[in-house]
Amino acid sequence: MKFDKPAGQNPIDQLKVVGKPTDRVEGPLKTTGTAKYAYEYNEEVKNPAYGYILGAAIARGTITRIDQTAANAAPGVLSIVTAANAGPLQTGKFYVSRFLAGPQVDHYHQAVAIVVAETFEQARSAAALLKVEYKKQSGSYDLEASKDSAGPPSPGPYTPPAETRTGDFEGAFETAQVKLDQSYSTPDQAHAMMEPHATIAKWDGDKLTCWCTIQQLNWGVRDLAFILGIPKENVRLISAYIGGGFGGKGTVLSDLVAASLASRAVGRPVKLTLQRPLMFNNTIHRPKTIQRIRIGAKSDGTITAIGHESWSGNLPGGMTESTIASTRLLYAGANRLTKLRLAVLHLVEGSAMRAPGEASGMMALEIAMDEMAEKLQMDPVGFRIKNDTQEDPEKPGRMFSTRKLVECLQTGADKFGWEKRNAKPGAIKEGDWLIGMGVASAMRGAPIVKSAARVRLDNSGKITVETDMTDLGTGTYTIIAQTAAEMMGVGIDQVKVKLGDSSFPESSGSGGQLGAASSTSGVYAACMKLREAVANKLDFDAEKAQFSDGRIILGDKSAALSEAAKDGELVVEDEMTYGELSKQFAQDTFGAHFVEVGVNAFTFEIRVRRMLAVCHAGRILNPKAARSQVIGAMTMGVGAALMEEMVVDKRVGFFVNHDLAGYEVPVHADIPHQEVILLEDIDPTMSPMKAKGIGELGIVGVAAAVANAVYNATGIRVRDYPVTLDKLLRAV
Amino acid sequence: MKSFTYERVTTPAEAAAAVAAKPGAKFLAGGTNLLDLMKLQIETPVHLIDIGRIGLDKIEKTANGGVRIGALVRNTDLAADPHIRKDYGILSRALLAGASGQLRNKATTAGNLLQRTRCPYFYDTNQQCNKRVPGSGCAAIAGFSKQLAVIGSSDACIATYPGDMAVAMTALDAVVETINPAGKTRQIPISQFYRLPGKTPHLETNLEKNELITAVVLPAPVGGTHIYHKVRDRASYAFALVSVAAILFKDGSGRIAVGGVAPKPWRVPGAESLLPSGAKAFTAKLMEGARPTKDNEYKLSLVERTIALVLKEGKN
Numbered sequence A: 001m002k003f004d005k006p007a008g009q010n011p012i013d014q015l016k017v018v019g020k021p022t023d024r025v026e027g028p029l030k031t032t033g034t035a036k037y038a039y040e041y042n043e044e045v046k047n048p049a050y051g052y053i054l055g056a057a058i059a060r061g062t063i064t065r066i067d068q069t070a071a072n073a074a075p076g077v078l079s080i081v082t083a084a085n086a087g088p089l090q091t092g093k094f095y096v097s098r099f100l101a102g103p104q105v106d107h108y109h110q111a112v113a114i115v116v117a118e119t120f121e122q123a124r125s126a127a128a129l130l131k132v133e134y135k136k137q138s139g140s141y142d143l144e145a146s147k148d149s150a151g152p153p154s155p156g157p158y159t160p161p162a163e164t165r166t167g168d169f170e171g172a173f174e175t176a177q178v179k180l181d182q183s184y185s186t187p188d189q190a191h192a193m194m195e196p197h198a199t200i201a202k203w204d205g206d207k208l209t210c211w212c213t214i215q216q217l218n219w220g221v222r223d224l225a226f227i228l229g230i231p232k233e234n235v236r237l238i239s240a241y242i243g244g245g246f247g248g249k250g251t252v253l254s255d256l257v258a259a260s261l262a263s264r265a266v267g268r269p270v271k272l273t274l275q276r277p278l279m280f281n282n283t284i285h286r287p288k289t290i291q292r293i294r295i296g297a298k299s300d301g302t303i304t305a306i307g308h309e310s311w312s313g314n315l316p317g318g319m320t321e322s323t324i325a326s327t328r329l330l331y332a333g334a335n336r337l338t339k340l341r342l343a344v345l346h347l348v349e350g351s352a353m354r355a356p357g358e359a360s361g362m363m364a365l366e367i368a369m370d371e372m373a374e375k376l377q378m379d380p381v382g383f384r385i386k387n388d389t390q391e392d393p394e395k396p397g398r399m400f401s402t403r404k405l406v407e408c409l410q411t412g413a414d415k416f417g418w419e420k421r422n423a424k425p426g427a428i429k430e431g432d433w434l435i436g437m438g439v440a441s442a443m444r445g446a447p448i449v450k451s452a453a454r455v456r457l458d459n460s461g462k463i464t465v466e467t468d469m470t471d472l473g474t475g476t477y478t479i480i481a482q483t484a485a486e487m488m489g490v491g492i493d494q495v496k497v498k499l500g501d502s503s504f505p506e507s508s509g510s511g512g513q514l515g516a517a518s519s520t521s522g523v524y525a526a527c528m529k530l531r532e533a534v535a536n537k538l539d540f541d542a543e544k545a546q547f548s549d550g551r552i553i554l555g556d557k558s559a560a561l562s563e564a565a566k567d568g569e570l571v572v573e574d575e576m577t578y579g580e581l582s583k584q585f586a587q588d589t590f591g592a593h594f595v596e597v598g599v600n601a602f603t604f605e606i607r608v609r610r611m612l613a614v615c616h617a618g619r620i621l622n623p624k625a626a627r628s629q630v631i632g633a634m635t636m637g638v639g640a641a642l643m644e645e646m647v648v649d650k651r652v653g654f655f656v657n658h659d660l661a662g663y664e665v666p667v668h669a670d671i672p673h674q675e676v677i678l679l680e681d682i683d684p685t686m687s688p689m690k691a692k693g694i695g696e697l698g699i700v701g702v703a704a705a706v707a708n709a710v711y712n713a714t715g716i717r718v719r720d721y722p723v724t725l726d727k728l729l730r731a732v
Numbered sequence B: 001m002k003s004f005t006y007e008r009v010t011t012p013a014e015a016a017a018a019v020a021a022k023p024g025a026k027f028l029a030g031g032t033n034l035l036d037l038m039k040l041q042i043e044t045p046v047h048l049i050d051i052g053r054i055g056l057d058k059i060e061k062t063a064n065g066g067v068r069i070g071a072l073v074r075n076t077d078l079a080a081d082p083h084i085r086k087d088y089g090i091l092s093r094a095l096l097a098g099a100s101g102q103l104r105n106k107a108t109t110a111g112n113l114l115q116r117t118r119c120p121y122f123y124d125t126n127q128q129c130n131k132r133v134p135g136s137g138c139a140a141i142a143g144f145s146k147q148l149a150v151i152g153s154s155d156a157c158i159a160t161y162p163g164d165m166a167v168a169m170t171a172l173d174a175v176v177e178t179i180n181p182a183g184k185t186r187q188i189p190i191s192q193f194y195r196l197p198g199k200t201p202h203l204e205t206n207l208e209k210n211e212l213i214t215a216v217v218l219p220a221p222v223g224g225t226h227i228y229h230k231v232r233d234r235a236s237y238a239f240a241l242v243s244v245a246a247i248l249f250k251d252g253s254g255r256i257a258v259g260g261v262a263p264k265p266w267r268v269p270g271a272e273s274l275l276p277s278g279a280k281a282f283t284a285k286l287m288e289g290a291r292p293t294k295d296n297e298y299k300l301s302l303v304e305r306t307i308a309l310v311l312k313e314g315k316n
Ligand SMILES: Cc1cc2nc3c(=O)[nH]c(=O)nc-3n(C[C@H](O)[C@H](O)[C@H](O)COP(=O)(O)OP(=O)(O)OC[C@H]3O[C@@H](n4cnc5c(N)ncnc54)[C@H](O)[C@@H]3O)c2cc1C
Pocket: A661, B026, B027, B028, B029, B030, B031, B032, B033, B034, B035, B036, B051, B071, B097, B098, B099, B100, B103, B106, B107, B108, B109, B110, B111, B112, B113, B114, B115, B162, B163, B164, B165, B211, B212, B213, B214, B237, B238, B239, B240
């Protein structure tokens, strides 16, 4: 099915199941520990061996010798895989990392060897017996120091143009009545998901099956086949449940490659999980950025010039952190400039993490907006509202499909009690605590991509959906079940959803907050076809028939769905593809974040007291799941604001705090009451579902709202995240 | 983790004898620190002696009005003990400010005293660390040291003692009781229990080889207002950037021990006569000779500010 005209009325609009706050269909499996994660396929994989990765001890150089004598002789050791015996390996099509070092070492903790043994403990202990000798080479690990060497990133599917210009930015900025020119930085961040990267690999002849934990199975098949040099048809990936990903499990990382090589080496299935201390320097992360923002305005607050320049670093060939993405679209202003620069750094690869680009870009832009509002002596909410735009500021005439940023800000201000904020920083004190409020806008693109599904109707009237879509804990199983139930006129308990198997039809996968809208649209397409098949089978006019209460109905005539499958299961497959609507309209999601913090006047400990998010993100398929996504994202935003930072040791070239004790993420005590308001939105330009994603929108702007609240509480402006108490102390 | 053998003993004397019988053996109490370090091969005992069933799990009153806390009393039970809560409030509060509920359920009094530093370079066996491998150098001094010590440190090591419980015990003038394999017992005042790193940062306490901690004795209650203030970026489940254990009296006198700043809980009894003059004067004396790094010099003002806060709270 091709979607190329705005959607009209369709079966989803009945909203009998879709749009209702619905519990997770797989909830009972998770709460009883019976949902199987990658490492847990014990019945399917008997007698596995265990793999353990030894990470490189240096950041850059060459391996000159590996003495395996002691490790080979250690109890239980079956094989040791290194570059010497692994066979040729390519790099995947998305990440640039090489998953096995040798002779070159490209980054710290890059896999040097995979020790395979009878037990996990034996493999781990033998890994420590490997004696690896290196010849070190100097590298670049410091973005500040490499900033001037950074060049424009080469164009790529995930990289916006290195420079965009509208009007005359420099001229307009120069002559603006009120100006801001400031620099900000965001640190390297880890996804720090609960479930580590893990794989069980099993070869049957030349066919490879991997139980793994990745978000994008079609990419996974493509990449693993390419890396190993085998046909795609020979690879099957299963990723039925994922214990958190946040972009950190996009496609194949070292665990999949290492487990596959190890299994091939020992002729047995191999289980392999990344030990936590390896995850920070071995996989991918959100890279550090330095950003310069210039805003010029008339004294009435009208923005006349807005410029955003940004520097990040990566391994050669790696992606740029596209911080400027929101700046291109969020606020009006006739004269605009964005610029991206990319330096070579020899740290582990930087790549996608929840709202890549937008999250770190808005951490800077939305502090800049707060600073600008103060210069203009305007309320920060009012200043943002004044500069709203309903058309793409770079392409006048291209309208936003739907955009209620102003309502988000107004509703939020109203509900949060924004009028109680004192514009003068440091003015409100409760006991020993300085109290402040902060606001930020939120914006995140609403991409939608091709996605396919297969649906089956059996002779008991039950519907089964199969697609290689994944559920990272986001609620995908549930919204897909809701979609199929709505389409086929059955209860959600009559729908079984099977995800996460690459032998199923190819879906969008999960990433870039496109999964919900895309995968349900694919299911919509398949269900449309199934409705037709049922109607044909039972002699109904498919166009006019209603599907309700497990029956197909037209006028007085009606039949149970199960009738249509009484001679055998009905099975259909379809995909949703897209025309040009996303070019015609700017399709984005919007929001506003309001935060109140307390800062201890003595110790400068910062504690968030209240949070509110107002979101405008298309049709909300399941308000309960959507709310969960948003509060989770707000929590992650608090982490970004107040604690998350992988610290680079610029001498050695690695992230020092590489475990969950050193890399702090928020705990329950950090998170107060969180409120989420989902504004009504139906976007017919997206798909027949009229939905957009929301999982990434929720994090965008949060950190800046927190930082702005800290400023309002203390009068201290911290422009280098995270905003920690030592930085406040240094400022007094 | 290196493979190791394991045995269970049933009395303190047996435990001390067993550890002496096998070179490279170690006691296993709650295991919450030791096992983590073994997995990373920072600790590599060849033999573990599980002391979980040797008794020593009671909190008893002593003849002179104090209290004896068995070495195996769990942190959760110690924090919840009514007598401790009433008469030794800082101890209870310090415990509850540490780790998490699950960890405190396993962690023991002796194990807590002996928990090792959280210096990130200590945790990475690829990095130089004099504490882990004597003589190998210290990666932290010129590296990332935001968390590390500002006082009592040396050119060989700037790690902190990371715990909370011992900070309160230092303010309470606790005494550590031990037994050695020969059956000889000792009483070590907590102020003499920990060593400063000097040139030998791998030696962290004055325990002798194979000496078993049997109890911690607290002297009779001294009254006063008990405050434990732990400062950290994250609200819970994080080690202290700075922590202050204070016992404050109405006349302005008091005792203060500080955590997160030194290789041991930091207390300078000679400075305490300055408490009535306020936080600034007291802290100046307490932190005399401090040698912070660029990363952690903020701790000096943080100590003073936290003490100021605690003194203010003490007055209310
Ligand atoms: C995630 C995490 C967070 C934490 N946060 C905090 C915190 O915020 N504040 C804090 O104070 N602590 C914290 N801790 C540390 C925790 O308090 C210690 O791990 C715990 O107290 C150790 O007690 P244990 O009984 O488990 O010791 P074990 O791990 O069993 O032993 C520790 C050491 O003591 C030795 N030992 C044990 N008993 C005896 C004895 N009777 N005689 C002689 N030697 C003995 C062992 O041989 C070993 O060397 C945290 C720990 C973790 C894992």
